[in-house]
Amino acid sequence: MRIGELLAAGFWLAVALGISWSGYELGLGTLVDPGPGGMIFWVGLAMTALSLATLAATVRPATAAGPPLWQGLRWWLVPYVVVLLSLYGWLLPALGFITTTFSLLLVLFVTIDRRGWLAPPLGALLATAASYIVFHRWLGTQLPAGEAERWLTTHLPLIFGRS
Amino acid sequence: MELIDNLLLGFGVALQPINLLYCFLGVLIGTLVGVLPGIGPVAAMSLLLPVTFTAPPAAGIIMLAGIYYGSMYGGSTTAILVNIPGEAASVVTTLDGHQMARQGRAGPALGIAAIGSFIAGTFAIVGLMLVAPSLARFAVSFGPPEYFSLMVLGLSILTYLSQGSLLKALMMACFGLVLGLVGLDSISAVPRLTFDRMELVDGVGLVPVVMGLFGIAEILVNIEQRLLRSIFTERIRGLLPSRQDWAESAGPVTRGSLLGFVLGILPGGGAVISSFLSYALEKRLSKTPEKFGKGAIAGVAGPEAANNAAAGSGFIPLLTLGIPPNVVVALLLGAFIVHNVQPGPLLMTQNPALFWGIVASMYIGNAMLLVLNLPLIGLWVQVLKVPYRILFPLILLFCLIGVYSLGNSVFDIYVMIAFGLLGYLMRKFGYEPAPLVLAFVLGPLMENKLRQALILSDGSFAIFFESRISLACLVLAFVLLASAILPVLRRRRQRIAVEAS
Numbered sequence: 001m002r003i004g005e006l007l008a009a010g011f012w013l014a015v016a017l018g019i020s021w022s023g024y025e026l027g028l029g030t031l032v033d034p035g036p037g038g039m040i041f042w043v044g045l046a047m048t049a050l051s052l053a054t055l056a057a058t059v060r061p062a063t064a065a066g067p068p069l070w071q072g073l074r075w076w077l078v079p080y081v082v083v084l085l086s087l088y089g090w091l092l093p094a095l096g097f098i099t100t101t102f103s104l105l106l107v108l109f110v111t112i113d114r115r116g117w118l119a120p121p122l123g124a125l126l127a128t129a130a131s132y133i134v135f136h137r138w139l140g141t142q143l144p145a146g147e148a149e150r151w152l153t154t155h156l157p158l159i160f161g162r163s
Numbered sequence: 164m165e166l167i168d169n170l171l172l173g174f175g176v177a178l179q180p181i182n183l184l185y186c187f188l189g190v191l192i193g194t195l196v197g198v199l200p201g202i203g204p205v206a207a208m209s210l211l212l213p214v215t216f217t218a219p220p221a222a223g224i225i226m227l228a229g230i231y232y233g234s235m236y237g238g239s240t241t242a243i244l245v246n247i248p249g250e251a252a253s254v255v256t257t258l259d260g261h262q263m264a265r266q267g268r269a270g271p272a273l274g275i276a277a278i279g280s281f282i283a284g285t286f287a288i289v290g291l292m293l294v295a296p297s298l299a300r301f302a303v304s305f306g307p308p309e310y311f312s313l314m315v316l317g318l319s320i321l322t323y324l325s326q327g328s329l330l331k332a333l334m335m336a337c338f339g340l341v342l343g344l345v346g347l348d349s350i351s352a353v354p355r356l357t358f359d360r361m362e363l364v365d366g367v368g369l370v371p372v373v374m375g376l377f378g379i380a381e382i383l384v385n386i387e388q389r390l391l392r393s394i395f396t397e398r399i400r401g402l403l404p405s406r407q408d409w410a411e412s413a414g415p416v417t418r419g420s421l422l423g424f425v426l427g428i429l430p431g432g433g434a435v436i437s438s439f440l441s442y443a444l445e446k447r448l449s450k451t452p453e454k455f456g457k458g459a460i461a462g463v464a465g466p467e468a469a470n471n472a473a474a475g476s477g478f479i480p481l482l483t484l485g486i487p488p489n490v491v492v493a494l495l496l497g498a499f500i501v502h503n504v505q506p507g508p509l510l511m512t513q514n515p516a517l518f519w520g521i522v523a524s525m526y527i528g529n530a531m532l533l534v535l536n537l538p539l540i541g542l543w544v545q546v547l548k549v550p551y552r553i554l555f556p557l558i559l560l561f562c563l564i565g566v567y568s569l570g571n572s573v574f575d576i577y578v579m580i581a582f583g584l585l586g587y588l589m590r591k592f593g594y595e596p597a598p599l600v601l602a603f604v605l606g607p608l609m610e611n612k613l614r615q616a617l618i619l620s621d622g623s624f625a626i627f628f629e630s631r632i633s634l635a636c637l638v639l640a641f642v643l644l645a646s647a648i649l650p651v652l653r654r655r656r657q658r659i660a661v662e663a664s
Contacts (some may be wrong), residue, residue, distance in 0.1 A: 008592040012334055019341050022356055031622030036348035036355055040341055047337035054330045073387040081559075082584055088563065089576040090591045101563075105556050112386065113552035126270060127557060131564060133502050139214055141568040 004069060013051040019044030077112065082107065096146020097136070102128040130137045132158065167290065171473040173519030175466040177527055182222050185215075189572065190528045192447050193233020194535050198241050198543045199554065203251065204234040205600075206378035206558075208494045210369045210565035212501065220502035221517050223491055226500050232284060232474045233523065235434060236532045239276035239467050240543050243269060244613035252434035252470035253491025255442045255645035259462030267456050270401040275412050275460055277536040278404070283420040284529040287475025287493065290424050291482075292522055295511070299483040307615035308627045312636035313486060314605045314612070318598065319640035320429065321489065325595040331646070335589075339599035342367055343606020349613065362574040369497045371566050371578040372603060373490075376596040378562045379466050382555050384590055402537050408460050415445045415465030423472030428479050433489035434470035441469035475525065476517035480520060481506050486605075489595050493604040 022037065023044050029035025084104060092100045102124050109120035135162065136142040143149075152160040176182060208227050216225030238253030256276065263272035268388040305313075318336050320641035343471050345356045346366030357363040404412065422444065423437040445465040446455045478495075480488045485507030487493035493566045499506045504517060509623035511518045536543075586596055620626035628634050 008588070009592070015338070018177060018332075019356075026353060026355055028598050031617055033626075034617055036353040038350045039613065040344055040355065043340050047334055047341075048579065050330050050334040050337065054328070054334065057328075070387075074389070075387050077386045078383045078584075078587060081386065082580060085259050085379075085559070085563070085580045085583075087576070089573050089580065090566070092573055092576070101560060105560065108556040108559070110551075112556075113389075113550075115552075123553065127560065131404075131560060135564050135568070141213070141218060141564065142571050143564070143567070146572075 002058065006055070009051055009055040009058050013048065013055060016044055016051050020048055042109035080111075081108075093144050094146070096149050097143040098128055098132055098148040098152070099146050101131065136160075166296075169290070169515065169519045170523060172516060173523030175527075176221055176516050176520030177225070177523035179184055181219065182225055182524060183527070185218060185222040185226040186229050186524045186528050187531055189229020190233035190236075190531050190535060193230040193235075193239075194237035194532065194543070195546065196230065197234035197237020197253075198546055202489050203377060204231050205373055205379070206562070207234070207375045208491065208498075209378065210561050213565055213568045215285075215498065216501065220499075220504050221520045222271065223502055224495065224498055224504075224517070224521060225528075227495055228521060228525065229528045230477070230527065231495070232475075233472065233532055233535075235284075235371065235467075235471045235474045236277060236280050237543070238470075239280070239284055240273060240465070240536070240540065241547060243272045243276065243463070244544060245547060252438050252474075253467075254435070255438045255466045258442070259457070262456070262458035263460065263463065268458065270407050272463050273403045273540055274402040274537065275404045275408060275464045277402075277533060279412065279416045279419070279464045280536075281470040281529055281533045282416055283423060283472040284475050284532075285313070285526065286420040287424050287427070287472040288522060288525045288529070290476060290478055291470070291525075294428075295479055295483050295518075295522075297478065299508045299511050302484050305484070305508070305632070306630070307612040307619065308630050308633040309636075310387070310484075310486070310631075311609055311612040312627060312633040312640075313484065314609050317486060317488060318602055318634040319604065319643050322598045324600055325644045327593040327595065331594045333644075335594055335596070336598040336602040338601030340606040340609065343603040344610060349607070349611060360574075362572060365628050366513055366607075367578060367603075368566075368569060368575055368632070369494070370569055371575045372582050373494060374562050374566055374656070375463040375579040375582025375584075376586035376589075376600060379559065379579060380590060381588040382558060383583060385551065386555060390515055398565045402462070402540065403541055406582055411460050412464035414448075415441070415461040418444060418448075418469040419465040419468030420472045423469035423474075424476045426469075427473030427488070429488065433477060433491070434473040435460025437469040437473040438466035441465040478521070478525075482510060482521070483508060485510075486608075487601070488592050490600045493601055495660060496604060500592075537657030600659075 020041055021044075023039075023041025023047035024037060026037025026040060028038045028041055084107060088100055088104045092105075095103075105124035105127050106120055109123050114120060132143065136143050149160070177186065181206075192207060192211065194205065196204060208230050211227065211230065216227060218226070227265070235252055239256045239260065242256035242266050244251040245258050246261040260272045260276065263269065282565065322329065322332040322336050325335075341356070345363055346354070347364055348355055356363055419441040422441050423434070426437040426440065427433065442455075442462060442465060445461045446452050449455065449459070449461060451459070474579070475490075477488050477492045480486050481492050481496060481499075484494070485505065486495045496506065504510070504514060563576060566575045569575055588594075589596055616626050617623075626633075627637060
């Protein structure tokens, strides 16, 4: 817990220093004519002071170490979901909405608290089709098209074509 | 007379079929997100903001407002039946509401929550109608120093009331301010903190940030623990409270409405704080405080009235000053801007149909909510039975579609994921996201007002102390933040924050 707190405070200190430096580089201007970096610099400086104070409070010997933050939790699911979402973003323009969304939902349904073998693909299929029809067809949302969209709009235009 | 004319104008707008439809959709979705634990009004409003792009401004804003006050109603259902608050303002309702359900009195608990919410919501709208015009006339005289100081006060109150370390909350407010300044400088057109990315020239989007910090982060926190919900399965009957229940609830509903209304107007205040203070007040005033926590109906009626009144009065600073008092209303400000409408003192005179249309829609929305939350309670109980393993991939999907559809940009998806991970880690290490988001929204406004004030005063900070309003705001903000250092006040602040958490 203590190491995590230290790392967090250190991270914010680095961010604060970076902000102050960027503000300084952008130009502080004068009080009569404040520059584009003025507010960024001063807020960054305040943030630096606050993160230093947090860092000092964390390293103070009197500070009791809290309970372990990830004990007894399925913490590995967090990076797993983050990676899946990033992959979704990466593949979305290339493969299109339907293929990418179906794959994401299927993987999530299968790998996290799965119940049976039929429910995950069926659920993923229904959720993908329903969201495509609602958002793309009814609400007019622009969703990236791939092979699946082209096939569906050609063969099932009444359901998947634009309303 | 003028008030009645304005109200008639408002009802003329609100009763148009498209506005009625959007109002219904708003309160329906609001109730749904209130009922479902794990998705709150902030995430739902961010998700549906792009959907309102194609709608007329009045309809879009009416829908988003409906989600906000609708979620206050829905949150109590989950709190009473499942002992999990549907959203933060219903935390306190779990204490007595669920106890009532366990004693076979789920019906009266749900009934008084819905009726109390309706009374308080209506009271807040009447108050909004009466207070807003005078406040708007007064606010016309506000200059850059007054606006700047008022925003400083709002941020200070929100930071003061944040859970845990004040240092961390202040740091998050600072980070939010800087994040709001990313993009082209409004005066010199110099790109700031854009890292040569074209996507950042217009700044970081509000929706990806909010969806990440509140939607994705909430899911990441929930999936790492196995959520076990014990849903109240007995048949719910007798929703109308008895005469005895009414007698015990009349005072708490009245006091909760007044308390919530006042706290909702204050910058930094809101539904969560109001519900906790109402509970504390009722317990203190009760002749039988020992019954609180064991199924006292006053412990449901007061807080539910308070959070609804606060949700309604939160619109006053937004509509009259253009300043959002809390994160949810900050999102509404985003919606106004998206629709090219500038809320503030001139909104009432320049766009009376929109202003009074929103007010009138709130009357209609409250009446709709009463119907949705009493006769349709069985439907919401069924919704509660949907397991989280099915729910969370769907919420993730809605977040992804919502963010992508904003600008058809994958970059926004990455921003949302990054803020989701950041929000998850912030929760782990006790950094509050609420000051960050409010500061993010206020950042550009604050910078503009600060620069305008300094240009007006030839670079003298004295301008902030010459106006009484500005001086009062700054002194209050300073006292509030400085008081957190005093041991007695620090303990009190921590107690409020821990209760609110």
